[in-house]
Amino acid sequence: MFENTIAAISTSLQDGAISIIRLSGDQAIEITQKIFDRNIMNAKSHTIHYGFIIDQDKNPVDEVLISIFRAPKTYTREDIVEINCHGGTFITRKILSMVLSAGADLAKPGEFTQRAFYHGRIDLSQAEAVQDMIEASNNTAATMAIHGIKGSVKKLLQPLIDDLMDIIAQIEVNIDYPEYEDVEQLTTNDLLPKTNDWLEKIDHILSRVQTGQMLKKGIDTIIVGKPNVGKSSLLNALLEEDKAIVTDIAGTTRDLVEGQIHIGSVQLNLIDTAGIRKSNDKIEQIGIERTKQEISKADVILEIRDIRDQQNKNKDSMQTALKMIKGKDVPIITVLNKVDLISTPLPNTKDVSRGTIIETSAVTGKGMQELKSELLKLAGFSENQSIYMARERHIHNLLNVKESLKRAASYLNSTSPQLELFAEELRGASDELGEITGKISSDDLLGKIFSGFCIGK
Numbered sequence: 330m331f332e333n334t335i336a337a338i339s340t341s342l343q344d345g346a347i348s349i350i351r352l353s354g355d356q357a358i359e360i361t362q363k364i365f366d367r368n369i370m371n372a373k374s375h376t377i378h379y380g381f382i383i384d385q386d387k388n389p390v391d392e393v394l395i396s397i398f399r400a401p402k403t404y405t406r407e408d409i410v411e412i413n414c415h416g417g418t419f420i421t422r423k424i425l426s427m428v429l430s431a432g433a434d435l436a437k438p439g440e441f442t443q444r445a446f447y448h449g450r451i452d453l454s455q456a457e458a459v460q461d462m463i464e465a466s467n468n469t470a471a472t473m474a475i476h477g478i479k480g481s482v483k484k485l486l487q488p489l490i491d492d493l494m495d496i497i498a499q500i501e502v503n504i505d506y507p508e509y510e511d512v513e514q515l516t517t518n519d520l521l522p523k524t525n526d527w528l529e530k531i532d533h534i535l536s537r538v539q540t541g542q543m544l545k546k547g548i549d550t551i552i553v554g555k556p557n558v559g560k561s562s563l564l565n566a567l568l569e570e571d572k573a574i575v576t577d578i579a580g581t582t583r584d585l586v587e588g589q590i591h592i593g594s595v596q597l598n599l600i601d602t603a604g605i606r607k608s609n610d611k612i613e614q615i616g617i618e619r620t621k622q623e624i625s626k627a628d629v630i631l632e633i634r635d636i637r638d639q640q641n642k643n644k645d646s647m648q649t650a651l652k653m654i655k656g657k658d659v660p661i662i663t664v665l666n667k668v669d670l671i672s673t674p675l676p677n678t679k680d681v682s683r684g685t686i687i688e689t690s691a692v693t694g695k696g697m698q699e700l701k702s703e704l705l706k707l708a709g710f711s712e713n714q715s716i717y718m719a720r721e722r723h724i725h726n727l728l729n730v731k732e733s734l735k736r737a738a739s740y741l742n743s744t745s746p747q748l749e750l751f752a753e754e755l756r757g758a759s760d761e762l763g764e765i766t767g768k769i770s771s772d773d774l775l776g777k778i779f780s781g782f783c784i785g786k
């Protein structure tokens with residue numbers, strides 16, 4: 330399918346013990362032979378060969394190990410050669426340039442994976458998972474990525490696509506060949522429960538991919554409360570427990586993130602609104618605006634109070650802020666801080682009508698573990714549930730599937746069911762699902778996806 334042979338440095342370009350230059354294509358072995366001092370033209374697949382890379386004057390450039398993988402049992406399903414050379418950037422670049430002079434083209438970002446996809450070695454969601462694996466910032470993301478590579482998305486969606494296709498085919502036969510008695514005539518009574526069942530499945534998948542997406546970027550946790558209730562102290566206590574470095578992610582949309590902690594394999598991005606509010610009045614205004622924005626984007630809100638205010642039943646400006654917060658569909662944990670300063674425990678702190686309430690002390694560390702596990706619970710994370718790879722593209726597709734199915738159901742609900750329109754919506758839904766696994770995908774879409782890869786993958 331591809332006429333040229335591509336090459337790239339597949340390891341990250343920095344000084345290290347070993348670097349790998351990878352070639353893929355019909356000419357991979359022949360091109361390597363031109364710069365290698367041992368004969369590998371007849372080398373068997375999946376073998377490793379010791380020798381020297383040599384320049385035009387037969388001078389040795391580097392001592393290397395060369396792995397030969399012959400098509401089709403390779404990553405791209407083409408012949409692949411991997412040159413394991415010494416890891417300095419100079420020598421790695423030099424060998425790459427020799428490979429290019431010998432006839433290979435420099436691979437574009439993601440081109441190896443793109444070839445794997447075009448040759449049917451992996452589907453689109455798996456290809457994307459490879460990219461996620463490269464970019465994975467934490468354990469959970471890496472685990473999700475490996476699930477993606479193994480094709481869990483496909484496994485999940487394929488039965489749904491098959492089911493939709495079956496029904497579409499059956500309706501088409503019903504409409505086009507009404508005289509064909511072998512095929513059962515589908516009615517609203519058959520189709521409506523099925524459609525509702527599909528909708529339920531899509532909702533389930535959506536909720537899991539949304540959790541997956543949240544876990545990949547980390548759970549954005551915003552800390553709000555009056556001055557002096559202990560917001561910064563709690564933030565520091567959480568960070569210290571995790572021995573995390575307070576990160577300053579300047580220049581990103583998350584520039585308000587004060588730090589990241591890891592609970593198990595889940596990352597929490599902590600955003601302290603105290604950092605947003607500054608003393609000056611004008612800045613205060615901006616601060617409030619930004620707080621509102623942050624709240625609307627947050628996955629979880631930590632509302633911090635001084636436990637003694639609570640005791641005095643203070644109705645303060647926090648109530649107004651809370652209303653503002655509660656208008657949003659975001660889980661809230663109320664934290665009653667400074668519990669070390671009261672002598673008798675509070676009655677009724679577990680007042681369920683106010684949501685989750687936890688007593689803490691940033692000074693003694695009391696309640697911190699409880700707070701952490703509650704954060705995970707409210708963020709919708711449970712270790713036992715499977716989480717699926719999530720990308721904006723997938724979510725967009727899934728939401729479209731949902732809309733199509735809803736419209737499909739409405740065609741059944743009308744007094745005279747319109748099966749043709751129903752089938753049309755099912756076709757739309759299955760096309761959208763196909764886009765996730767790459768069955769039906771325009772070149773534009775593919776180009777866009779693969780260009781997000783790093784070179785050498």
Ligand code: GDP
Nearest residue numbers: 556557558559560561562603666667690691692
């Ligand atoms: P913020 O304005 O909400 O960020 O509050 P700070 O974290 O700056 O804390 C205000 C004051 O309360 C500081 O003097 C802290 O040392 C103190 N403080 C914070 N948390 C606790 C706590 O749990 N117990 C006690 N005794 N003091 C605390």
